Structures are given as C-alpha cells and as structure tokens.
Amino acid sequence: MCGRYVVAYDPRTLVSGFSVTRVTPFPKRWNVTPQSPVPVVRQTKEGERVADLMRWGLLPHWAKDPALAAKLSNARADGVFDKPSFRQAARRRRCLLPASGFYEWQATATGKQPWYFSPTGGTDAPPLFAMAGLFEAWRPTDAKDEDEWLLTCCIITTDANATMAPVHDRMPVLLGREHWDLWLSREQQDPALLAPLLQPCAPELLQARPVARTVNRSSAEGETLIAPLD
Numbered sequence: 512m513c514g515r516y517v518v519a520y521d522p523r524t525l526v527s528g529f530s531v532t533r534v535t536p537f538p539k540r541w542n543v544t545p546q547s548p549v550p551v552v553r554q555t556k557e558g559e560r561v562a563d564l565m566r567w568g569l570l571p572h573w574a575k576d577p578a579l580a581a582k583l584s585n586a587r588a589d590g591v592f593d594k595p596s597f598r599q600a601a602r603r604r605r606c607l608l609p610a611s612g613f614y615e616w617q618a619t620a621t622g623k624q625p626w627y628f629s630p631t632g633g634t635d636a637p638p639l640f641a642m643a644g645l646f647e648a649w650r651p652t653d654a655k656d657e658d659e660w661l662l663t664c665c666i667i668t669t670d671a672n673a674t675m676a677p678v679h680d681r682m683p684v685l686l687g688r689e690h691w692d693l694w695l696s697r698e699q700q701d702p703a704l705l706a707p708l709l710q711p712c713a714p715e716l717l718q719a720r721p722v723a724r725t726v727n728r729s730s731a732e733g734e735t736l737i738a739p740l741d
Contacts (some may be wrong), residue, residue: 512682513585513613513615513642513666513668513681514584514585514616515542515543515544515546515613515614515726516608516610516611516612516613516614516642517540517542517543517588517610517611517612517613517614517627517629517736517737518537518539518540518543518609518610518611518613519539519540519541519608519612519737520539520611520639521539522534522535522537522686524551524580524609524639525550525562526611526690529552529562529609529641529691529694530560531552531561531562531670532559532560532561533561533562533708534550534561534562535550535561535563535564536575537549537550537564537609539627540561540730541732541736541737542736543645544567544729545567545568545581545584546566546567546568546581546584546622547566547567548564549564549565549566549664549672550562550563550564550609551606551607551608551646551662551664552607552608552641553605553606553607553608553646553695554695554697556697557673560695562609562655565606565646565664566580566661566663567584567644567663567664567665567666568580568581568582568584568587568663568664568665569583569584569600569645569647569665569683570583570647570649570661570663571583571596571597571647571649572599572647572648572649573594573598574642574649577649577651577703578662580663581599583596583665585665585668586601586645586667586668587667587668587669587681588668588684588706588709589669591645591667591706592702592706593711595658596731597645597665599709600603600645600647601645602700602702603697604645604646604647604653604697605643605644605645605646605695606645606664607641607642607644607686608641608642608643608644608666609639609641609642610642610683611629611639611640612629612630612737613627613683614627614628614722614726615675615679615682616678616679617677617678617679617721622724623724623727624721625721625723625724625726625727626719626720626722627715627720627721627722628674628675628717628718629718629737630716631715631717631718640685640717641669641685641686641687642666642683642684642685642686643694643708644667644687645664645667645687646663647663647664648660649661649663651693656663666684667683667684667709668684669681669682669683669684669709669710669711670711671711672711672713672714672717673714674714674717674718674719675711675714675717675719678719684709685712685716686708686713687712690708693705694708721739722736722738722739722740723736723740
C-alpha cells in the first residue's frame with residue numbers, strides 16, 4: 512500500500528517531465544497524507560494533458576457520504592476494473608500522481624520502522640515516480656449548478672517487487688514513460704489492454720533506506736524526514 516509520500520519538486524517540473532500544458536501551483540511537501548491536496552496529471556476531454564490539485568482519497572460520484580473517501584486512498588490492482596468503487600474511474604478517469612518518493616513501514620521487534628523509497632538516478636536531477644491512479648468528480652445530490660465539483664483521487668497498488676518485499680508486501684504501481692499515453696487516454700477503456708500495465712516495476716528502478724520515526728507523525732514536515740538514519 513502507500514500511505515504517505517513526498518512531493519519535493521517544483522510545479523514547473525511537470526511541464527518538462529510530463530508534458531502538461533497547465534499546472535495548478537502547489538507547495539513542496541515531505542509528508543503527504545491521505546485527504547491532502549496533491550498534484551495529479553490527467554487528460555481532459557479535449558485531449559489536453561494538465562496537472563490539477565485533487566484530494567487524496569477517492570470519492571465515487573455516486574457516494575452519498577463524503578466520509579467514504581477516507582477508506583479509498585488506495586485501490587488494489589487486482590479487481591480495480593470490477594469493484595463498484597473503482598470500475599467506472601478505471602475505465603474513464605485514470606491519472607498519474609507524480610512523486611519524489613514514498614514511505615512504507617516495516618514491522619520490527621521494536622515497532623514499525625519507516626523506509627523511504629525513491630527513484631534511482633543522478634542526484635542533480637532525480638526522476639520522479641509516476642504512480643498510477645484514478646480520479647473522480649463529486650458533489651452532493653442537492654448541489655446547485657454553480658457549486659464546484661470536488662476532485663478526488665487514489666493510488667493503485669500491486670504486489671511488491673524484490674526491493675520492496677523485505678519491507679512490505681504491497682507497493683504503488685509505478686508506470687514507465689512508455690505507458691503514460693495509454694494509461695491517460697480517455698478513449699481507451701478496454702481492461703484487457705490496461706490491466707497488464709498494473710504490474711510491479713523492475714526492482715532496480717527504486718532504492719530504499721530507513722529513516723527516522725519522526726515521519727510517523729502526520730504533522731511532521733521538512734526535508735530531514737527523508738534523511739538516512741545514522
């Protein structure tokens with residue numbers, strides 16, 4: 512699963528790295544939690560690729576209680592095209608959640624130890640993860656025409672690869688650039704073509720290190736959270 516992640520990049524990075532034509536500004540964060548606003552890359556109905564802010568925690572358009580979103584920050588890849596909470600978004604409203612890295616917790620004799628997973632690559636311009644996700648637009652049934660839609664999203668998870676497995680048995684689906692066009696396409700709705708993309712990435716594409724348990728506090732912030740333990 513993925514319960515915390517890092518957005519430590521400039522919004523302009525999404526223009527050059529993800530070919531978006533419009534970006535909603537956002538601050539850098541080193542401890543993004545569910546229900547937070549997060550940058551999301553999606554394709555519009557007109558075929559434009561944009562980066563919007565959405566609330567992390569999917570709220571299906573048919574939901575009557577907005578509290579449901581707290582339970583849907585992640586979606587398991589197996590069954591995502593069949594489960595009522597995800598199946599419509601999986602066919603029509605897919606997205607990418609760019610991330611500098613993400614955290615996972617390992618069970619130990621002294622408690623849960625957080626680990627930070629980041630892309631391998633040069634330190635001057637490290638690549639970003641592109642986490643596969645879904646998004647929805649929601650508003651209450653009694654909303655007026657002028658009321659704004661609430662945009663929400665979730666991250667799709669899959670089985671752990673060899674790098675991840677010693678820490679946790681699940682991980683986000685991390686899509687390579689060669690799969691972005693297909694995943695974001697609003698015209699493509701065939702699960703037979705889309706489901707094969709939801710596999711663990713190659714182990715060599717991510718690196719891991721234990722970090723201080725300060726990150727366990729949802730209110731903790733700052734670059735020191737991803738510093739390796741002494």
